[in-house]
Amino acid sequence: MSRRWVAAWVVAAATVVTALLLTAVGDPVQLMTPRPDTGGSRPAPPPPLPTTAVTPSRAFPTGTGEPLGPLSPFVALIVQIVAVLAIVVVLGVIIAFIRSVWRRPQLVARAAADFVTPEVPDELLAASQEQLALLVEGEPRNAIVAAWLSLETAAAATGLPREPAETSTEYTTRVLHSWDIDPRSLADLATLYREARFSRHALTEEHRRRAMRDLTTLHEDLRRVATEATGAPTT
Incomplete structure (x- = not known):
């Protein structure tokens, strides 16, 4: 792998890790923009239907513009694992890049050879x-x-x-x-x-x-x- 490709991989991996960390530890992200307050009176809600409404056991976001709650423990654990793996990969790439850049041939100084002229047979x-x-x-x-x-x-x-x-x-x-x-x-x-x-x-x-x-x-x-x-x- 050439040095240019290694540098590109380092930058890309660092960007991914940063994004994952911000997602894991940052503030909750609002999925919908709150409606602006126009200052007027809101229309009255429609009358309830005559039939009996069934109350769900779990409430889901209704698109009212309210932010989502914190991530579930399972999703947070997955994000943390992915972030740790990404950090390990980035560190490995950085170490390989540094070794490829700074690797130099090791020259060993040797004493001059002592050549002796053989005797004439x-x-x-x-x-x-x-x-x-x-x-x-x-x-x-x-x-x-x-x-x-x-x-x-x-x-x-x-x-x-x-x-x-x-x-x-x-x-x-x-x-x-x-x-x-x-x-x-x-x-x-x-x-x-x-x-x-x-x-x-x-x-x-x-x-x-x-x-x-x-x-x-x-x-x-x-x-x-x-x-x-x-x-x-x-x-």
């Missing part, structure tokens, strides 16, 4: 020599593909979870970005792998040299991170 460091050896053998296309696949295998051996929608290349890139490495060298090496894997044009020795520079920079960065973490040189 031995699998990544141990496979560096194998990847460089694969990169210098055979045609540039096959050498680049073989070196990158070896890098993917080493990244998977770290045990870091892989997202369902990730390709093997995306997974390897994300794993290696867990450490402080040169992002440009890694991006260029991944680009060379895609070009060697999916393109049809010939790859040259220049592509091999680019891949060699990128892979060497990657290995040096991983060794540096491992050395900083352990405080001892890593071979």
Whole structure:
């Protein structure tokens, strides 16, 4: 329920309750307006009929303009019950309205997360020599593909979870970005792998040299991170 509707319900319920309370505790209401006194003499009443009139056991208002008497106890009780119920409904609506207006999301202050860079797995460091050896053998296309696949295998051996929608290349890139490495060298090496894997044009020795520079920079960065973490040189 929107705030506009809640406000409308509050006003309507308050109006009804006020009317009921005034009816229950107010002065008697005259149902007929008294006839004005014209100051003249009233006509004489007609003579009684010859038949004997039956006197009713209970008198009812005869429309002479006299006000009705007080409400009966049963009607007064019904009015009071209705008034109490209406007050309860109004209070409930008012409480709901106040809660809807003043409700605000509770923001809990939390301390900044303390993220610790994981140690470089031995699998990544141990496979560096194998990847460089694969990169210098055979045609540039096959050498680049073989070196990158070896890098993917080493990244998977770290045990870091892989997202369902990730390709093997995306997974390897994300794993290696867990450490402080040169992002440009890694991006260029991944680009060379895609070009060697999916393109049809010939790859040259220049592509091999680019891949060699990128892979060497990657290995040096991983060794540096491992050395900083352990405080001892890593071979």
